[in-house]
């Protein structure tokens with residue numbers, strides 16, 4: 001379990017570039033950023049690519065993050081965004097002497113950050129490494145992006161044992177993989193502590209719904225909305241809270257099918273504190289979001305995953321989530337079953353959270369310190 005430190009190891013202070021693009025990247029990188037800011041050996045700078053704009057500002061504010069560098073989004077299509085992002089990242093890269101680029105997850109921004117680090121021979125650290133469906137079409141494009149990032153990264157921070165094994169199986173040497181848990185749990189704990197999130201409703205609480213995944217665009221979004229409408233009409237005493245993603249592909253069918261149903265509240269996306277409050281007050285979550293699958297078990301809220309595959313089988317195995325797919329009939333059937341089978345509901349609610357214990361960012365910073373701050377004698381890189 002030893003590996004030599006990067007060539008620039010031993011410098012007093014290491015310039016670290018942290019790259020975010022979307023809402024979930026900000027959430028999952030904020031705890032790493034704040035932990036690095038406490039590290040005397042690190043000078044961390046936050047670069048936001050602008051892939052998400054409004055949803056990003058909302059979340060950056062929740063975590064008291066002001067990016068040092070914000071790129072200009074050069075177009076609305078992914079191609080235009082990607083080309084402009086690459087060029088601007090390249091400029092940011094050559095302006096300073098970087099020791100490390102940190103990216104998170106599976107977005108275009110994360111991939112561009114890793115690619116620019118690679119071309120500039122700056123080591124790349126990947127937070128939330130090793131999630132896989134091994135189906136390049138689902139989720140698209142995330143599965144391809146995260147596999148490519150794994151090929152480019154030097155340091156791989158795996159959130160679960162399964163993710164670690166996936167990386168090992170792909171040939172990544174043990175000393176470059178650290179099992180840390182998911183930083184989203186750190187973000188949740190920070191928010192509960194600092195923003196006073198706690199359950200505020202009496203009784204069973206609401207059903208929380210979110211949809212945004214590209215693979216669900218089109219017919220599946222409509223099926224999901226029809227299912228939610230059926231459930232709301234069958235259970236008029238159940239409040240449904242649906243923060244609607246800003247993408248027009250989602251907004252259209254959601255308001256067409258669910259607008260005007262008295263017990264369905266359609267809202268703008270919530271800020272992070274608002275979302276954690278909504279989770280803690282929930283009876284059940286219906287979602288295709290990755291982050292919500294990881295977060296809901298913290299509050300003992302069962303999750304129905306509106307997808308055919310998940311890269312988080314840990315939640316299914318632990319019993320806190322069920323994979324229902326995105327068909328109207330299957331979703332309605334599962335919600336009805338859990339409405340009437342209180343033993344099955346309680347088993348899901350009490351399954352616990354398999355995604356971490358809130359120490360991931362401290363472990364990441366400790367591992368990076370071991371790798372980067374090696375003065376005279378080589379030490380284990382990640383052990």
Ligand SMILES: CC(=O)N[C@@H]1[C@@H](OP(=O)(O)OP(=O)(O)OC[C@H]2O[C@@H](n3ccc(=O)[nH]c3=O)[C@H](O)[C@@H]2O)O[C@H](CO)[C@@H](O)[C@@H]1O
Pocket residue numbers: 022023024025027028104105106107110128131139142184210212243268269270271272273275276288289290291292295
């Ligand atoms: C394929 C896949 O699973 N990929 C994931 C994907 O992200 P996702 O599916 O988790 O994306 P979203 O659902 O957008 O975000 C979720 C977060 O947003 C918060 N939230 C949500 C709605 C709202 O109104 N207000 C909020 O605050 C919520 O609590 C949660 O923390 O990309 C990430 C980046 O690379 C990856 O890490 C991650 O694997």
